[in-house]
Amino acid sequence: MRSYLSAFATSLRFDQRGATAVEYGIMVSLIAVVIIVAVTLLGGTLHDTFVQVQCSVGSGTFTPAAAGAAGTASCAP
Template sequence: MHAFSTVLAFVAGLKDRRDEKGATAVEYGLLVALIAAVLIVVIGFLGGDVRDAFTGVETAIDGQAGA
């Protein structure tokens, strides 16, 4: 979460520069990049667990259908 705080501090610093054009676009670009990075990390960590959960559900359904 330290990286998130750092990016937010950077974005807040950009807001102080009201006279520079394009700062808003940069802020939105940074936020989109941050959200994408967080999603990639979360999916990377949880991907195997989600796959295993669905495999367990599939096995349970197959077991009930065969009974």
């Protein structure tokens, strides 16, 4: 019985499937962090761009955001 448990423990120690799953998990979490940071940094700029496009399509008057105040652009009809 003891030799069976010893052989089982040895096979678990050299099994690489769990390590691969952990590596993929770390990679996915790093990609998620990069996406969150990019959206946070570019969110205001993207908002201003979409407001400008909305004004262009709807023939409105676009008022750009003040310097350093991304995300505050407006559109008047």
